Amino acid sequence: MLTYLLRRFVLALLVIFTVLTISFALTRLSGDIAVAIAGPAASAEDVAVIRKTYGFDRPLPVQFVEWVRSAASGDLGRSYLYREPVSELIRDRLPVTLKLGFAALMVALLVAIPLGIVAAMREGSLVDRGVMLVALVGQAMPGFWLALLLIIQFGLRLQWLPIAGAEDWTGFVLPAIVLAFSAIPALMRLTRSGMIDALSSDYVRTARAKGLSRASIVMKHALRNAAMPVVAVSAVQLGALLGGSVVIEAVFALHGVGFLAWESISKNDFPVVQAVVLFLAVIYIALTLIADLFNAVLDPRLRAA
Amino acid sequence: MMAVRLRLGGTLLGAAIVLFVAVLAVFAPLLVPHDPFAQDLMGRLAPPMWLDGAQAGHPFGTDQLGRDYLSRLIYGARISMLIGTATVVTSGLIGITLGVLGGFFGGLVDDAVMFVITCRLSIPLVLVALAVVSLVGSSLTVVVLTLGLLLWDRFAVVSRTTTMQVRNLDFVSAARAAGCSRIYIMWHEVLPNIVHHLVVVATLEMALAILLEAALSFLGLGVPAPLPSWGLMISEAKDYMFFTPWVIEIPGVALFVLVLGINLLGDGLRDLLGATRDA
Numbered sequence: 001m002l003t004y005l006l007r008r009f010v011l012a013l014l015v016i017f018t019v020l021t022i023s024f025a026l027t028r029l030s031g032d033i034a035v036a037i038a039g040p041a042a043s044a045e046d047v048a049v050i051r052k053t054y055g056f057d058r059p060l061p062v063q064f065v066e067w068v069r070s071a072a073s074g075d076l077g078r079s080y081l082y083r084e085p086v087s088e089l090i091r092d093r094l095p096v097t098l099k100l101g102f103a104a105l106m107v108a109l110l111v112a113i114p115l116g117i118v119a120a121m122r123e124g125s126l127v128d129r130g131v132m133l134v135a136l137v138g139q140a141m142p143g144f145w146l147a148l149l150l151i152i153q154f155g156l157r158l159q160w161l162p163i164a165g166a167e168d169w170t171g172f173v174l175p176a177i178v179l180a181f182s183a184i185p186a187l188m189r190l191t192r193s194g195m196i197d198a199l200s201s202d203y204v205r206t207a208r209a210k211g212l213s214r215a216s217i218v219m220k221h222a223l224r225n226a227a228m229p230v231v232a233v234s235a236v237q238l239g240a241l242l243g244g245s246v247v248i249e250a251v252f253a254l255h256g257v258g259f260l261a262w263e264s265i266s267k268n269d270f271p272v273v274q275a276v277v278l279f280l281a282v283i284y285i286a287l288t289l290i291a292d293l294f295n296a297v298l299d300p301r302l303r304a305a
Numbered sequence: 306m307m308a309v310r311l312r313l314g315g316t317l318l319g320a321a322i323v324l325f326v327a328v329l330a331v332f333a334p335l336l337v338p339h340d341p342f343a344q345d346l347m348g349r350l351a352p353p354m355w356l357d358g359a360q361a362g363h364p365f366g367t368d369q370l371g372r373d374y375l376s377r378l379i380y381g382a383r384i385s386m387l388i389g390t391a392t393v394v395t396s397g398l399i400g401i402t403l404g405v406l407g408g409f410f411g412g413l414v415d416d417a418v419m420f421v422i423t424c425r426l427s428i429p430l431v432l433v434a435l436a437v438v439s440l441v442g443s444s445l446t447v448v449v450l451t452l453g454l455l456l457w458d459r460f461a462v463v464s465r466t467t468t469m470q471v472r473n474l475d476f477v478s479a480a481r482a483a484g485c486s487r488i489y490i491m492w493h494e495v496l497p498n499i500v501h502h503l504v505v506v507a508t509l510e511m512a513l514a515i516l517l518e519a520a521l522s523f524l525g526l527g528v529p530a531p532l533p534s535w536g537l538m539i540s541e542a543k544d545y546m547f548f549t550p551w552v553i554e555i556p557g558v559a560l561f562v563l564v565l566g567i568n569l570l571g572d573g574l575r576d577l578l579g580a581t582r583d584a
Binding site: 011014016018019022027129132137139141142143144145149152156243244246247250258261262265266268273276277280281284288 | 428430432433435436439441512516519520525526536539546547550557560561565568572
């Protein structure tokens with residue numbers, strides 16, 4: 001168990017280092033970064049000043065070591081645009097993205113688990129096919145388009161909900177629903193297949209033979225076993241939702257981390273871009289690590305792997 | 306029985322949709338009623354034929370610059386299909402190579418492959434795609450290459466697991482005993498026996514690539530204007546959506562139906578070929 005933990009932890013560190021390298025390389029893709037920051041109107045002297053100020057005149061390996069060293073100590077650099085440390089910018093914007101991510105995950109679980117259970121109880125029936133159709137529709141729905149349709153319907157025609165911003169919780173309703181759509185199909189399929197396995201298992205047959213009620217069999221015996229992988233995958237899905245919220249935040253003008261990144265990308269604010277990529281990757285890595293540990297604790301067979 | 310018939314119907318429907326859009330894409334220049342780039346500022350935002358005030362000759366209306374919406378939609382099919390297929394080819398090449406190598410050799414090679422896959426999965430996909438397109442400059446080629454270089458993870462995961470299942474089977478051992486080279490075995494023995502899984506992955510990735518291109522174009526960092534990408538059409542029309550909602554509904558429905566068709570086809574192929582979704 002301890003070796004497994006250690007292996008996973010070292011692997012996570014290596015992955016983080018690789019992402020550090022990638023996020024650094026990403027911002028150097030454009031060629032001369034100083035020209036991009038200075039903008040088209042800048043003179044050669046301006047560019048030279050910028051190059052000197054931000055240290056772009058130093059060799060790339062030196063810049064890279066500097067980036068890794070400061071990132072490791074929590075210093076993600078300063079935004080060119082806001083003239084503020086990037087870590088503070090992210091900290092300010094993080095609550096919005098976290099609220100959105102958790103709300104979306106809740107919506108997804110509330111839809112996916114009941115539908116998955118119903119489909120599994122009637123495997124192969126029309127109900128089952130109907131639920132699978134919901135999964136297909138969810139998979140095919142372009143999130144940004146669904147967002148616009150909901151804005152027209154609930155924001156404009158019915159005027160129930162705000163169409164942009166997050167002054168209070170109502171601003172999160174539409175974005176959370178849209179974002180949840182991307183997680184529902186996978187969670188629903190997983191619940192369904194887990195429940196089908198559990199319902200055909202020996203312990204459920206025993207429970208049935210004991211004369212337990214159908215509700216008790218499904219909820220107590222089968223669901224508890226089927227829920228384990230769902231919980232583990234939920235952690236991974238949360239990471240994907242946080243990373244994928246950039247489009248939704250842009251549509252609904254929610255000023256979260258994704259919005260910050262989108263803004264920075266279109267304004268060539270490289271330190272923010274590379275920091276947000278790194279930050280979201282670290283969150284994802286941490287969540288997958290938690291999911292793995294969760295699985296290992298619950299399922300002894302995995303520890304040997 | 307009913308459910309089986311539904312499933313078959315779904316597969317056929319999916320195949321029909323994909324075929325239809327493919328035909329539109331290939332023969333677009335012959336099919337369009339108007340030049341998709343020709344502006345007519347006097348005839349802006351003409352409603353489609355099922356609404357009042359429609360103009361003859363513009364069955365799907367015109368956009369904010371008076372361009373024929375049907376013609377733009379048909380040319381948009383080209384972009385979506387091109388992005389979908391080109392991305393699948395690029396990402397398939399990368400993912401299948403990695404996955405088969407890892408699955409076949411095992412050991413250190415496999416550890417390295419798994420590490421690369423884990424790194425790829427940790428990177429926030431949309432964000433990195435946006436950043437790359439923004440930094441390198443938006444063009445169709447850049448979008449295709451960016452998506453191709455990012456979307457290979459499922460190919461790698463599935464080909465790795467399926468290769469592991471195949472590599473110890475009798476016909477592989479027989480080929481080994483007959484003295485075939487390892488490259489020959491991977492190419493002629495392993496690949497043909499895992500390809501049915503990869504076809505299903507290809508449909509999933511194609512659908513994902515089309516959706517991602519639309520999202521990138523919608524955010525202004527995908528296919529550049531005036532190309533009629535469906536995502537870009539929605540983005541350009543969204544300022545008018547409160548008064549004339551059909552301007553975003555039409556390209557959105559096209560996008561949704563195509564992706565749904567690809568997924569229906571993929572699901573049907575999975576059942577037919579006995580393949581797994583994510584192994």
